[in-house]
Amino acid sequence: xxxxxxxxxxxxxxxxxxxxxxxxxxxxxxxxxxxxxxxxxxxxxxxxxxxxxxxxxxxxxxxxxxxxxxxxxxxxxxxxxxxxxxxxxxxxxxxxxxxxxxxxxxxxxxxxx
Amino acid sequence: xxxxxxxxxxxxxxxxxxxxxxxxxxxxxxxxxxxxxxxxxxxxxxxxxxxxxxxxxxxxxxxxxxxxxxxxxxxxxxxxxxxxxxxxxxxxxxxxxxxxxxxxxxxxxxxx
Numbered sequence: 738x739x740x741x742x743x744x745x746x747x748x749x750x751x752x753x754x755x756x757x758x759x760x761x762x763x764x765x766x767x768x769x770x771x772x773x774x775x776x777x778x779x780x781x782x783x784x785x786x787x788x789x790x791x792x793x794x795x796x797x798x799x800x801x802x803x804x805x806x807x808x809x810x811x812x813x814x815x816x817x818x819x820x821x822x823x824x825x826x827x828x829x830x831x832x833x834x835x836x837x838x839x840x841x842x843x844x845x846x847x848x849x850x
Numbered sequence: 851x852x853x854x855x856x857x858x859x860x861x862x863x864x865x866x867x868x869x870x871x872x873x874x875x876x877x878x879x880x881x882x883x884x885x886x887x888x889x890x891x892x893x894x895x896x897x898x899x900x901x902x903x904x905x906x907x908x909x910x911x912x913x914x915x916x917x918x919x920x921x922x923x924x925x926x927x928x929x930x931x932x933x934x935x936x937x938x939x940x941x942x943x944x945x946x947x948x949x950x951x952x953x954x955x956x957x958x959x960x961x962x
Contacts, residue, residue: 741892770949779938780893782949793949828892830950838883839950841892 739763741842743829749848750819758814758845762831769812770830770839771796771804780828786812819849856939856953864961869926871956873939882915882922883950885938893938897924926958934960 742761750756762769771783782796786806797803801819806812816823826846830839856873863869873882881900885893897908899915899922906913912925926933939953 772950772952779952779954780940780950782951785949796949830892838895838898840895841885843890843892846890 741829741831741840743827743842743845745845746843747846747848749850751850752821753818755815755817756819756847758816758827758847760812760814760829760831760842762810762812762829763833763840764810765833766831766840767809767834768832769806770832771812771814772828772830774826774828774844776825783814783827816847819847821849823847824849854939854941854951854953856956858956859954860957860959862959862961863929865929865931867929869929869933869958870923871937872921872923873953874921875941876920878919879941879951880919881941882913883940884911884913884922884924885940887936887938887955889935893940896937929958929960931960934958 741763744759769786772780773783774780784791784797784804785793788809789806801817804814826844828841828844830841832839854873854875883898884896886896887893896911897906897913902915902919903917904915910927915922936955936957938955940950942948942950
């Protein structure tokens with residue numbers, strides 16, 4: 738596609754439920770990143786994929802968070818047993834080979850009640 | 851955690867005024883990026899800087915990569931209503947694809 742897309746745009750869930758957030762990067766982009774943005778805050782790095790592998794998972798806040806990427810394209814971020822503090826906007830970005838410029842999707846706003 | 855200090859945190863200006871914001875780091879960055887984020891949207895890249903001392907313009911926007919590689923500034927001239935939003939500086943610590951470290955953001959509001 739023309740840009741990074743994410744779905745759903747909004748997700749409201751109950752505490753304790755699992756959620757899946759999806760990211761479709763720009764076609765041909767090899768690197769994919771997940772960030773989290775809490776209300777009024779800057780972006781916090783979660784995980785980075787190069788192809789289908791994740792060389793850097795250092796930002797995942799707990800073992801309830803996991804992510805995968807298949808076919809070098811779509812990525813899914815899964816949050817198990819959601820907690821209220823997981824409420825945030827989850828942003829995905831992708832980068833083409835040989836560049837540092839990350840292009841962001843519109844984000845998924847997650848609200849845990 | 852955050853390693854980029856961005857100032858000011860917020861700005862209230864009148865339409866037509868010039869704006870200046872900056873970003874400093876305790877560590878060297880090899881690339882500086884400036885993003886703008888509108889409500890409900892992801893950040894959009896405004897300017898990318900790749901060389902120390904580099905001064906780059908994009909329309910009414912001008913940004914510079916500090917000589918020490920530890921700072922950058924962004925200027926907006928003759929502000930207009932659509933400039934409202936949050937501006938973030940960001941950079942990867944090393945060359946190559948890597949996570950970005952983001953500044954804390956500068957929220958720009960234009961007073962009618």
